[in-house]
Amino acid sequence: MSSTPSKIEMSIPFFRATIGQEEMDGVMETLASGWLTSGPKVKAFEKEFAEAVGAKHAIAVNSATAALHLALESLNIGPGDEVLVPTMTFAATAEVVIHLGATPVLVDCDPGTLNVSLSDLAAKRTAKTKVVMPVHYAGQPCQMQEIADFADQHGLHVVEDAAHAFPAAYRGQAIGSLSLATCFSFYANKTMTTGEGGMLTTNDDATADRARKMSLHGLSRGAWNRFTAKGSWYYEIEAPGYKYNLPDVAAAIGLGQLHQAENFLQERRRCAARYISAFADSKLIDTLEQSPDVDSAWHLLVIKLNLPALSIDRSEFIVKLNEAGIGTSVHYTPLHLHPLYRERFGYKPEDMPIASGVFEQIVSLPIFPSMTDEQLEYVIDNVLAIAAEHQR
């Protein structure tokens, strides 16, 4: 491990989805059935997903972004309202707030877990705050009891961005049943995928009804449920809704993925445990702190570079990993550093010092179910060797 292993011995993608026979068969069966849009596969997928997370309702949609939008819409969020959003997240979490005419108020992160900072949450709340949107960063659940207490104390709703967090648990309870609404992503590189897709889960009947209606043009079929004589062609437009429904072809993939979720999780745990033990003694490479009362979904494996001890920066570190054939990513450039938030909302880097600082240090390494032990060792050897070679 004293010298960098020879270049391009291997090529390891940042992520590779595992697609099984059930997904392939399900897609073929759906295509052959003639029913391509939302239908029986979506119904089955919603039912099984709701059971998997212990929620009363699950509404399948075509992205987590759609689920987040519907969750906030169901709460009537609009102009004059503020929504607390972690800065350490993907574009979607805050953009849906803007789409509704409300204001995303960005919140700094905890330096250990990179989940939302509870003290900064409290500091950013105002009389206009209506919703808190925790993001379970990298798959590690946030401190949900503290967030629920904070929300209750100030009459706020909690909408969870669980795009990284299936399956995950907080104090033994599955993410998806803890708050008013929880939003999951089945984007191509998430812990389970439908290509594109998402799910909104809730235990609240009114939230479920509104989200379901708004996910398909604001149409109500209540009328023909009550007056069957009108027939199945009848519907009423009750609100200007969206076009967010998931097609059956995607749901067929989702069912197969869901049946492998436990196996996928075991494999990601295997990878995470190996990375963590490999870097445990390193003074140059840190991994994220793990809270003792959560079970992470291990969507991302994020390392933090000890920059003062290194002669190269994060970007150069990534170039060296790429030269060794290793795919990486950065999650995330904090929202407050992006032009939209700097220019429209006036954020400066020093407004969120923890996220601004840690952003310079983070690299996301490959972690996916089919990653072999040999691939894992190759990544680990290269990370340690690059760090050792560029130690100050």
Ligand SMILES: *Cc1c(COP(=O)(O)O)cnc(C)c1O
């Ligand atoms: C992927 C992701 C989303 C968006 O998911 P889509 O299904 O692509 O809309 C939202 N939030 C976070 C934190 C994500 O990682």
